[in-house]
Amino acid sequence: MASLCQNCGGTLIFDPARNKMSCKMCGAFFDVRDVEVQDRTEYEEQYMDCNIYVCDHCGGEIIVNSTEVSTYCIYCGNPAVVFNRVAKQRRPEFILPFSITKEQAVMILRARIRKSFFVPYHIKHFKPEAVRGIYIPYWIVNAEHYNASFIEGKVQNGKRTETHYYERAGYCTFNNLLLDASKALNDYTSEKLEPFDLTALKPFNENYLAGFYSDMSDLNEQEIINAANRRSDEMFRSEIVRDVHADNVRIVDSYAYTEINDDKVYAMLPAWFITMQFNGEPLTVLVNGDTGKVVGTFPFDKKRFISLTGLSALIMAAGFAYILYHVISFFLWMYNDDVNPNLVQFLVYVGAGVSAAAAGAINRLRRFRDTLRLTKSSQTLKYVRGRQG
Amino acid sequence: MLKFILVLILSILAGGALGTIFSLWFWSKRLTKSNILGDSTGGFDEYSEHPIKLIWASSDVDRSVMSKYFRSFRNDYLIPNGMKPADYSYLDEEFPDADDLPDVDIPLFKPLQ
Numbered sequence: 281m282a283s284l285c286q287n288c289g290g291t292l293i294f295d296p297a298r299n300k301m302s303c304k305m306c307g308a309f310f311d312v313r314d315v316e317v318q319d320r321t322e323y324e325e326q327y328m329d330c331n332i333y334v335c336d337h338c339g340g341e342i343i344v345n346s347t348e349v350s351t352y353c354i355y356c357g358n359p360a361v362v363f364n365r366v367a368k369q370r371r372p373e374f375i376l377p378f379s380i381t382k383e384q385a386v387m388i389l390r391a392r393i394r395k396s397f398f399v400p401y402h403i404k405h406f407k408p409e410a411v412r413g414i415y416i417p418y419w420i421v422n423a424e425h426y427n428a429s430f431i432e433g434k435v436q437n438g439k440r441t442e443t444h445y446y447e448r449a450g451y452c453t454f455n456n457l458l459l460d461a462s463k464a465l466n467d468y469t470s471e472k473l474e475p476f477d478l479t480a481l482k483p484f485n486e487n488y489l490a491g492f493y494s495d496m497s498d499l500n501e502q503e504i505i506n507a508a509n510r511r512s513d514e515m516f517r518s519e520i521v522r523d524v525h526a527d528n529v530r531i532v533d534s535y536a537y538t539e540i541n542d543d544k545v546y547a548m549l550p551a552w553f554i555t556m557q558f559n560g561e562p563l564t565v566l567v568n569g570d571t572g573k574v575v576g577t578f579p580f581d582k583k584r585f586i587s588l589t590g591l592s593a594l595i596m597a598a599g600f601a602y603i604l605y606h607v608i609s610f611f612l613w614m615y616n617d618d619v620n621p622n623l624v625q626f627l628v629y630v631g632a633g634v635s636a637a638a639a640g641a642i643n644r645l646r647r648f649r650d651t652l653r654l655t656k657s658s659q660t661l662k663y664v665r666g667r668q669g
Numbered sequence: 670m671l672k673f674i675l676v677l678i679l680s681i682l683a684g685g686a687l688g689t690i691f692s693l694w695f696w697s698k699r700l701t702k703s704n705i706l707g708d709s710t711g712g713f714d715e716y717s718e719h720p721i722k723l724i725w726a727s728s729d730v731d732r733s734v735m736s737k738y739f740r741s742f743r744n745d746y747l748i749p750n751g752m753k754p755a756d757y758s759y760l761d762e763e764f765p766d767a768d769d770l771p772d773v774d775i776p777l778f779k780p781l782q
Contacts, residue, residue: 392706393706396703396704396706397699397703398699398700398703398704399703399704426746426747426752428725428738428739428742430735430738430739444728444729445729445730445731445732445735446726446727446728446729446730447725447726447727447728447730447734447738448723448725448726449723449724449725449726449742449746450721450722450723450724450725451721451722451724452713452717452719452720452721452722453717453718453719454716454717455716455717455718456716457716458711471710471711472707472708472709472710473707474710474711474715475711475715515712515713515716515717516713516721518712518713519713519717519720519721520721523721523723523726524728532732532735533735533739535739535742535743535754537743537747537752537754539752565706566707573707574706574707575706575707576706576707577704577705577706578704578706579704580700580703580704585696585700588696589692589693589696590692592688592692592695592696593685593688593689593692593693594688595688596687596688596689596691596692597681597684597685597687597688597689598684598688599684599688600683600684600685600687600688600691601680601681601683601684601685601688602680602684603684604679604680604683604684604687605676605677605680605684608676608679608680609676612672612676627683630683630687633687634686634687634690637690637691637693637694638690638693638694640694640697641690641693641694641697644697644698644700644701645697645700647701647705648697648700648701648704648705651705651708652704
């Protein structure tokens, strides 16, 4: 990495807006393919020796080709970089270069949260603490997936609801399945960054990494198979339930087996990680560096949420009480003040509706809490702070 | 009069519960839509060009046959078709009988002196 300008010797970085290498010192631009990359042996095509330096100033790791020496940090410009170790990294086969600049990523995020009704004012007018472009390693695989699912569903039989069980076994093929190859980044987060435009993949060239952070795959062969199996199982399960004609269909359990074809490829895909502070807590939001898709969950404006919920609860409560009073009075009048089965049935239906609405609200709030944890996750923050290359 | 008061109290309590829960249901939906961004991922249709090809379908089976069904899928479909699935513990593979195992007459480790 750290390719140098042919005019002035300055460090070149990749400019997503121009799709060229740019020199920050003299302002010259170069085509990525024109910046010198040595002829490599077959082994060197697969692996690259990297010297890892650590910057004393910003603490970042700078990964540099074995033939080059880092004399200063290409990110903060500080000359106090100390050689740390040599690492042999598998060379990715493809890379999807950033097509969205840092400024565009922040602008997209601002525009997106401006429309969000419950996002607090301070977040809407956030000042980014850090904006880092990171190439996330992915395995792109084609896989044959075999699955036996055991399914439960509810069937109405007259007035009774019966639970039925179903067996469905089948197979399918998944093409260009994306598997996040970095254990440090939560799979749930990286999966939400999809889709990426894989038709725009380019053969890997270290020059695209210049100016960005990057990470390397840390999955072994078995872990790649396991990741493909987990992902395929999820998709198969979500699809196979459609084959069962019942209510409240859910998978009790499944037996999944996945075979990955030999043509899997190792690729780097781009994402912007935008970190901000809110009430002393870090929030890390991701922006897909190719499509601009924003991924993250924000804390909510509690005052606004509680006052709106409370106010509408009062209005709805008054309305429901009025309706219920008249309906119950009607039933009592019809049946000469007897508590009749129709009234009981009516109240049971009301109770069932309330329970379903309560369950829906609780599930949504739980999911909100869980996804917010990911945005606040110190794991994601550590990932952002720890990557550099 | 008592009937009127009872019906009124019942209506207020039930109406209050209904109002609170439906209000929470409505605003929680708005909250997730507003504050959870990019809450989607690539699904079956994005990654598979063809629908699932069913090998086996059965309805109204008993809950207790689940383990047997998984074991049968593994042993009668995957393995005969040349696949090598992992041996999951819940498949309850039976231990071989002691008679099927060879005698162990040579200690593998020397006793400590």
